[in-house]
Structure formats: C-alpha cells, structure tokens
Amino acid sequence: MTLLSLDNLTVRRGASAVVDGVGLKVAPGEFVGLIGPNGAGKTTLLRAALGFIPHEGASNLAALSPAARARAVAFLPQGRDIAWPVSVADLVALGRAPWGAADPGHPAVAGALSRMGLDGFHDRIATELSGGEQTRVLIARLLAQETPLILADEPGAGLDPEAQIRAMQVFADLAASGRAVVASIHDLGLAARHCTRLVMLERGRLAADGPPREVLTDALLARVFGIRAFHAETADGPVFQPVAVIR
C-alpha cells in the first residue's frame, strides 16, 4: 500500500521548473525527511503534492476530492497562521473538522495536546502563546486530524530543543504505528537521527532518496549543500553535525 505517490511531478514558474520531475512513493511506517538547501523546492513540492498549485505529472493526493483528501492527509503549512484569539482546544479541534464537527471535547484533541506536552493549555488563548508554543499547538492540530499520512513543512522551525526532539519523536512513533510522515527539515542532525528515509532535493530535482546514511554522504553534502559534516555512530544512535562551508 502507498500513502503518497508522486509521478514525474513538475511545477513551473515562468520558464523554469521549481519542482522538476519528482517521483516518490511513501508507504505506511515511513518517516521521510525532505531535505535540501533554501530554494530547493521543498515547500513547492509539498503544496503541489496536495494539489494546491498547478502542476504537471501525477499526485495521488491531488486527485482526491477536498473532503476525501482531508481524511487522507494532514498538512502543516510553513506559515504559522493563527488569525483570531481562539482557545487552544478550539484550534486543535479544527483537526476534527474533516470527520464531522470540530468538537474540542473529542478525545483525539486531548490526546494530541498531551502528545505535544500541552496538557493544561486547553483553555489558553492561542495567539497569546509564544511562537514555539504556537507551533506545538499547530502540530497538535495536525495530530488530532488522525490521518494515515502527515505532510509537515518545517515542523521543527522555532521550537526549543526539547520540543524539537519531542515533535520528531511523535512523528517517528506515528510512523512506527503504521502511519507515514513526510516533513521538510532544515536541521540535518534531527533528520539523520529520527527519519527512516531522507529525500534530498537539489534545484527542484531529486538528488538522492534512501536511508539517512546513504543520502548524507560527503559527496552529496558537498555538491548539494556546499558543506562538510561530522558523522558518527554512537550508543545514542547516529550523530550528524555540519561543521564547515566548503565553497
């Protein structure tokens, strides 16, 4: 079974292709880290896969009706918008909307808050929280949607180390329980430690796709990112740390 299936996905902006012929299949159990330098096309790839922008090629998600898609995939956009001073519970409950009513009393809401370490935030006003707390609330909304697939655009941005690790752990656990997550990630160390698979984009094209240790090679890092990194296997798992710019 495949939860995400992209075939030759291409997005053009003017004459140039921002996403260029990307093919990708994601199965249950996978936590895919989407990596690449700024402007590589990560956000565009996610939005095109969801069918939000005009594209060529095929995406199984874009082919679904909006209602069916909302039950198949949950999406965390890059912009952390919270337009109105709603309560945290009401906000997270929006994740229940595709399943009927956005009921803040639904057990999935409390479960999602708890997973993100937000017990006791139930009645807080979302817009009055710190940026990191807001991101955790928005990830909780993603979880409350309880879809087989999650697409997240830089879920770790703006989070403190604890929250970053917690978010990655939550995604990894979801994958382990038979769901799948595709997240664009800038922190290669986090990606190396938590993802089951990495997809590296270079100017819209797929540069590499495979287990972290096969993707984060010195040659690819030098070519795509222009960096050199320290890499070690430890008792705590793989440690990966970019150390120098080489161009």
Place this chain on the structure above:
Amino acid sequence: MGRAAVFALALLAAMPAWAGPPRRVVSINLCTDQLAMLLAEPGQLISVSDLATDPLASSMIEEARAYPANRGGAEQVFLMHPDLVLAGSYTSQASVALLRDLGVRVVQVAPVDSLAGVSEQIRVIAEALGRAEAGEALVRDFEAGLAALARDLPPATAALYYPNGYTTGKGTLADDVLAYTNFGNVGATAGVTGGGTLPMERLIMADPDVIVTSAPYPGASRSEEILTHPALTELRARAGVVATTDADWICGTPHILRAVAAMRAARDGLEAGE
C-alpha cells in the same frame, strides 16, 4: 397695502425721476416674468428668466418662448442694456446689488402670500412698467374671477404635501387658496408657518379629506418617493378626490385662479360625495 407693495414703492420713490415709462425691461424672477408678460406693452419687455419656460414652474411657457431667456446673472443682464430690471426679493442679492451699482434701476417684489396680495402685486408691476391702466384692468378681471369661485361651505381639511415631507402652512399663498375654497390647512393646524416638514405619521394621523401633492419631476428621486408611499396612497384613495399642485400655485399672478378653481372642484367633489 401689503408689505411687498410698500417695499417696492419705497424703492421707486428713492429713484430719480425718469422721463416716461421704461423701454427696455428685463425680468429675472419667475413671478415678475409672468406679470410683466401680462402687463407690458409690445416691445417693452426684452427678456424673461429661463424658469419662465420650465413647464413645472411656469404657467406661461408658450408666451415666454417669444422672449430671449436670461439666467439672472448681473453680467448677462447688464449687457442687455435694460432701463428696468424686475426681480424677486430673494433673487441673488449679489446680482441685484451689482446691477444697481452699475446704475440700472431694479424693482424687487416679495413673494405674494395671500390672494389679496395678487392684486397689490399686479399694481406694483404695472406702476413700474408705466402701465397702470392695464394693471387696473387685470386686477378687475382677477377679482371678478375670484369672486365667481367663492362659496359658503363648511370647512373640510386638506394637506399640501411635497417631496421630503415638506408642507406649506400659515402665511402662504397656498394656505390662502385652501382657505378661500373652504379647506382647513392641516400643515397650518400642525403648527407650520411658511414652509416646513410634516412627518408622514402626523399627516396620516390628521387624516385630511384631501391631500394635495406636487407633480413629480422627470428622473427619480427618493425625496419624491414619499408622495407615492402606500400609506399616503391609501389615505388619498379613501378621500376619493385627487388634487395636485402645479406651476399655477407658485406665483401670485392671475393664474392662481386656476389653482383656486381646482381646489373649488375638489371641495365641491367632496360635498357631492358625502
């Protein structure tokens, strides 16, 4: 003698003596236009105001077309080389003052506010034109016509209702027309003196026998919508007599007789209906 006449005669007295009647007369007021057209010798009147050809304001549009029209501005009027300008007392004071400074003789008359005032005003204009005899003849005809329309009937009630809920009350020519034709004026009873607004609610509560409205202008306006309001229409349908005001009601000229006759017919119609 009415205030208007005193005012006008005082102006005449203040002027230096002229030799003979004026030869080039320009009228810049709708009401003096019509009196001048009725009284002037052929060739004596050289221009009337542009309103004189407006069918919604003037009773003499056909006659007025024979005269060049003016818009009442001092420059335009002065260039016609008049030796007398006839104006209303509310005519642009700036234009009148400028014409006087330029040495033009201007006679101003106040709006007529009663039927008796019509005769006075005819005489004032006739005097200014040097046509006293023609004036007396016109007054005789007018007064005879008026007398022919007099009846002794118990008063009914009527309201004069115009766009924006405007009505005319005490001290107006229209009020006197109503009084002469045995109508009590609801506007006057409601406390309006001169012109003023009467909320439609109060008009309807007064339940007049006849509602006299103005004829609509071309084009649409919300101000006039009040005259076709269903509540008003229902009230008028109940009375069974429809009367409208028109150009004849505006000026104190012998044409007011037509307005008197129309209201006479409305009053007689009410009497017959009862």
Place this chain on the structure above:
Amino acid sequence: MRLLASLASLVVLLFAASLMIGPAGLGFGESLAALFRGEGGPVALVMQQIRLPRAILGLLAGAALGLSGAAMQGFLRNPLAEPGLIGVSSSAALGAVIALQTGLAAAFALALPLAALAGAAGACLLILLMAGPRGGALALILAGIAISALAGAATSLVLNLSPNPFAAAEIVYWMMGSLADRSMTHVWLAAPFILAGGAALFTLGRGLDALTLGEDAAESLGMNLRRMRLVLIFGTAAGVGASVAVAGAIGFVGLVVPHLLRPLTGARPSRLLPAAALGGAAVLLAADIATRLIAPERDLKLGVLTAIIGAPFFLHLIWRMRRVEA
C-alpha cells in the same frame, strides 16, 4: 447559546421600541392593537405602513451588515474588513442610483436591488483581487479607499446629471443612509435578497473557522476556497446590496459589531456569524430609534450616528494593529 438568546431578546425589545416610537405619539396599547387590526383608520395605517416596514428594514439591514462584516473579516482574516469601509456599500449605492436614474427601476422593480447587488459584487470582486487573503490590512484599506472614492464620485455624477432637482440633494442620503418613510414595498424588494444572502453566508462557518489557520491549512482541512469566495461575494453582495438599495449606505455596523462580539464567541468565526447578525440588527434598530429621538423632524441620517460611534472604534483597531506590527 446564552449569548445568542440575550442578543435575540435585545433585538425583540428594540424592534418593539422601534414600533412604539414616532412623531405621531401613539399610545402603547392603541398602537399594538392597530398593528394587528385588519381594516383601520389612521393609527393602523401608521403602524402597518410606516412603522412596521421601518422596523423590519432596520432589523434586516442591520443583520445583513453585521453578518457580512463578520464573514468578510473571517475570510480575509482581517478585523478591518467592513462593507462600508472597503467600498462595497458605496458601489451598491452607485448600482442603485444608476437603476433609479435610468428609469430601469421604474420599469422593473427588481432592477433596483439587482443593480445594487451587481455594484456590491463588483466591489467585492475587486477587493478580493486587490487584497485577497494574502493582501494584508494595508492593501485592503487602500483598495477600499480607492473603490469608495470612485463609487462615491460616480454616484454624485449620476445624481447631478439627473433632470430631477431633488436627486442632486440626495447624495448625502446615499452616502449616509436613512430608514425614514420606507414602505412595505421596500421590504418586499429587499427581504428576499437579504435572506438569501444571509443563508449563503451562514454556510461559510466551518470554512471560516478553518481559515483561522491560513489558506493552505484550510484547504488541507477539506475547505473549497474557490467556492467559499463565490459564496462570500454572493452573500455579501445580496445582503449589502439590497440593504443599500432601500436604506442607503450605512457604515461601520459591520466593523463595530463583530469587534464587540468576537471576545464573547471565543473568537470562532462560525460562532461569530449568528451573533454578528443579531448584534447588527440591534445596533441599527437602536441607531434608527436614536435618530427619531434626537431630531424627530429632521430625518437625521443613520450613517451619521453609526459613524460617530464606529469611527473611533476603527481608529482604536488601527492603533492596536499598529502596536502588534511594531
């Protein structure tokens, strides 16, 4: 629910007060009885033909303005979006004036609300184009100023060119609005559009809630933004257009009411919609009663009152947004 119940009772109270207050100074029992009397004298005429349509139009127009303000704010995620401020009302007035002055409305009564609807829809479309969800507050307000100015100037031009001497004096009516001397005819013209527009806007609740998270998130939650945009334009244009066609442009109701009620509805757009509709009705009924109490003989314009109350709110909102952005 408690909020809606208390707002509803406030509306009922103000509706009754609107029926009871007028220059004719009728007794309470007398006027109430006359409202339901089949055939009647002057009192029944006043109650059924003058005060009842006025109260109904106050209720409907207020609800339409409050509701469309709340819906536009929810869709644009901007508390400054308001039909009056962004030129939707003045464009509706332009449509209405054109229908009246060309004689279209005289030939075909529905042309009046339809033309106003078209004007309002045009302005909505332009606003969404210029200051769509990503446009931000500045683009919204600037586009609104431009559209208002243009529509206002065009309205003045049409009225000035009218052969009717009264028309030119009515610019202030179209810009400020009034419910004086409206009739049941106006109610029948406006009510179907306002009700249809309201029904359309109420369907947006779920989508507006989801839009709290931004466009992409809302779309990922299954909301069809393109459909929502069309519903919003139709609903606002129908409600505001019909209100303006019969009562002129009345500003600030759609700004003040959602602003006041937002904290009481947990800021959720879906819960704000019915509250703003009731609140708008209450505000407009109250303002209309006030015009009758303050200057009974002068036809004080409704928009004057709503602006006197609303403009300081507007400044307050701008001040607050300035602080947040700083």
